Amino acid sequence: MSASAPPAAVSLAENAQRRVLEAVLHYQHPVVVVDSPPGAGKTSLVEAVIAMAVLDCRWRVAVIAPRNEQVYDLVRRLRSDYQPLPLQLLHSGESPPPADLRSLGIPMVTRANALVGGVGVVISNAAKLAFSVPDLTTNEFDLLVCDEAYQLAAKDLDPVGHLARRLLLVGDPGQLAPLVRVDVARFEAARVKVHWPAPKELMRRHPGLPRIALPATWRLPKDTVDFVQPSFYPDLPFVSGAAPDGRRITFSAAGMGDAIDRALDQLGAGATMVGLVLPALPLEADQVDEGVSQAAAAVIQRMLSRGITWEGRSLLTEGDVGYVDTHVASNAATERRLRQLGIGPATKTTTPEIWQGLQRPIMVVKHPLSGASHFGAFDLDPGRLCVMTSRHQLGCVMVSREGVAQALERHAHDCSDRPTGAEDVQWVGWRANNSFWSMLEQKERLERL
Amino acid sequence: LNPPSGPHSLARDLEAREFAAELAEEAAVRGDSTVRELARRKGRAVRAVIASVEQARSSRKPCFVNLRTDQPVLRIREGTHLQRVDGGVVGRVVRVTTEDSGQRLLRVELSKGVMKSTVPRVGEESDWVDAVPVDMSVQRNKIFSAMKAAQTPLVYGTLSSVPPIPPPQRDLLAVAAALRKR
Numbered sequence A: 001m002s003a004s005a006p007p008a009a010v011s012l013a014e015n016a017q018r019r020v021l022e023a024v025l026h027y028q029h030p031v032v033v034v035d036s037p038p039g040a041g042k043t044s045l046v047e048a049v050i051a052m053a054v055l056d057c058r059w060r061v062a063v064i065a066p067r068n069e070q071v072y073d074l075v076r077r078l079r080s081d082y083q084p085l086p087l088q089l090l091h092s093g094e095s096p097p098p099a100d101l102r103s104l105g106i107p108m109v110t111r112a113n114a115l116v117g118g119v120g121v122v123i124s125n126a127a128k129l130a131f132s133v134p135d136l137t138t139n140e141f142d143l144l145v146c147d148e149a150y151q152l153a154a155k156d157l158d159p160v161g162h163l164a165r166r167l168l169l170v171g172d173p174g175q176l177a178p179l180v181r182v183d184v185a186r187f188e189a190a191r192v193k194v195h196w197p198a199p200k201e202l203m204r205r206h207p208g209l210p211r212i213a214l215p216a217t218w219r220l221p222k223d224t225v226d227f228v229q230p231s232f233y234p235d236l237p238f239v240s241g242a243a244p245d246g247r248r249i250t251f252s253a254a255g256m257g258d259a260i261d262r263a264l265d266q267l268g269a270g271a272t273m274v275g276l277v278l279p280a281l282p283l284e285a286d287q288v289d290e291g292v293s294q295a296a297a298a299v300i301q302r303m304l305s306r307g308i309t310w311e312g313r314s315l316l317t318e319g320d321v322g323y324v325d326t327h328v329a330s331n332a333a334t335e336r337r338l339r340q341l342g343i344g345p346a347t348k349t350t351t352p353e354i355w356q357g358l359q360r361p362i363m364v365v366k367h368p369l370s371g372a373s374h375f376g377a378f379d380l381d382p383g384r385l386c387v388m389t390s391r392h393q394l395g396c397v398m399v400s401r402e403g404v405a406q407a408l409e410r411h412a413h414d415c416s417d418r419p420t421g422a423e424d425v426q427w428v429g430w431r432a433n434n435s436f437w438s439m440l441e442q443k444e445r446l447e448r449l
Numbered sequence B: 001l002n003p004p005s006g007p008h009s010l011a012r013d014l015e016a017r018e019f020a021a022e023l024a025e026e027a028a029v030r031g032d033s034t035v036r037e038l039a040r041r042k043g044r045a046v047r048a049v050i051a052s053v054e055q056a057r058s059s060r061k062p063c064f065v066n067l068r069t070d071q072p073v074l075r076i077r078e079g080t081h082l083q084r085v086d087g088g089v090v091g092r093v094v095r096v097t098t099e100d101s102g103q104r105l106l107r108v109e110l111s112k113g114v115m116k117s118t119v120p121r122v123g124e125e126s127d128w129v130d131a132v133p134v135d136m137s138v139q140r141n142k143i144f145s146a147m148k149a150a151q152t153p154l155v156y157g158t159l160s161s162v163p164p165i166p167p168p169q170r171d172l173l174a175v176a177a178a179l180r181k182r
Helices: A007-026 A042-056 A068-081 A126-131 A154-163 A198-205 A222-232 A259-268 A290-305 A328-340 A382-388 A404-410 A425-442 B007-031 B033-041 B137-150 B172-179
Strands: A031-035 A060-065 A087-090 A120-125 A141-146 A164-171 A211-213 A249-251 A273-278 A308-310 A321-324 A348-350 A360-366 A392-401 A446-448 B045-055 B063-069 B081-084 B090-098 B104-112 B125-129
Touching: A007 A031, A007 A042, A007 A164, A007 A211, A007 B172, A031 A198, A042 A060, A042 A068, A042 A120, A042 A141, A042 A164, A042 B172, A060 A068, A060 A126, A060 A154, A068 A087, A068 A120, A120 A126, A126 A154, A126 B137, A141 A154, A154 A164, A154 A198, A154 B007, A154 B137, A164 A198, A222 A273, A222 A382, A222 A425, A249 A259, A259 A273, A259 A290, A259 A392, A259 A446, A273 A290, A273 A425, A290 A321, A290 A328, A290 A360, A290 A392, A321 A328, A328 A348, A382 A425, A404 A425, B007 B033, B007 B125, B007 B137, B033 B045, B033 B125, B045 B104, B081 B104
Parallel strands: A031 A164, A031 A211, A060 A120, A060 A141, A087 A120, A141 A164, A273 A392, A273 A446, A321 A348, A321 A360, A360 A392
Antiparallel strands: A249 A308, B045 B063, B045 B125, B063 B104, B081 B090, B081 B125, B090 B104
């Protein structure tokens, strides 16, 4: 939350944070769900709740997150942001924490029966805490906090549910759901949805759960919110807390006037979501689209060579730009093109799964439907496109082949293998993709090569 | 033969099916060179040369091998488990670095194959795959049995209230802010 953020957004956000603190620390209800849009300060909120619970209420708190990296990040932030908390890290013996954490002097144990009791925080990934259940007692903790809860399947949260009297789940409902490697039709038809994201399943089981929405994103500018919120968060209204005059891009050099420069000039004129469209090209299944990779690398090189600057802050460098592509092979192709253009590994190129939780001032995105004539569940997953289009603070350039709108229009939606009553995620994805692309067209944000 | 319906049995079933899928994937990628080639194109299998072996005491852990590859597509990161395609050597990637030549160096800490007779030799070229299924069914069954025994209302019933704490007479957000480092 910056000092120059719009006062209305600040006030909305503070009220929501206050409600969360009161709900967790004072409500009679044992479970609280917090829904957060991208960049709304989830982790800061989690930190505040933990600090209050431990330092003010003198509680024993367990904190879990789906992945080790998320756990380590939380430990670092708690250490740097708050007064010293009694903190213990429970980790797998096979995955020792990184060296910087080991140097912080935090007690680290691999067995739950080695944990020191009493007031304090125990942080672990969800799987490790679940495997430690035999060594822990019912209501061992006063509070269990689950960060990035929508990335955790219900089957992974259920086994630890009895470890605490109160439960706080914080997460982003619009992003990628937990990965399940098998056909889930039989589980979708079951009475209990163990494969669903944990908060979603808990709210289905207990419809009256208190659910608090964070109302403002500090990462995304207003223009981006106008694209992302209606497409991916129709049930979660939120505004941008970014000060409009704090998110301006300037270029020190004029462009040559081609499509790439026109797209970049749109960014300079205040648009934060623009598209660069290449001529259509039929591709084989799994064929890497070298043309799109080349164009994406050229966009990055062009913005850097034109001296892209975050107005009032600094000249942006290679590390301020990221590239996201749904396929590892085409990420590698773009990386190769970037190296050929003299751009180093500071420009991170990877998949949406890895980009979750990260941000950069500028993102270049390969549209997940680019070049595809038929779409499957993977292509249409709304969470994937949502992650890809919500990592940037200043601007996003989406690179795609011509034909996305036509392919979306032609798409014959097949719901024959969907269990009756099950949510049609592909349809949700189609609608999100269609809404997003239509907005790019309506707002004249597409520049054609 | 009733299908699973309780949260514990459904969770156990889903875990079992996921493990079976992992086993099938491992068998395919290790046993079928065409599948392995496809996996290599997606970066999930890697052909690499042993650049060096670091083992302070023969036949003992810790043992690290450095794998060098010029494969352009790699989906292998720190923490990825790798096994040599013959299954004789297994380890965890602890570091991935890119050399000036553009080749990638994977530093792998071995958990299997550290004996003198099995440890990889410098210069040896082999395929490594990221499919390393680990059977956790015994541990998971314990967890799901404990979950069933606990019959927590969160999973099995109706949530009841927790003892109320008097409503705050102060601004909790301000208190939280005061706890932050200055």
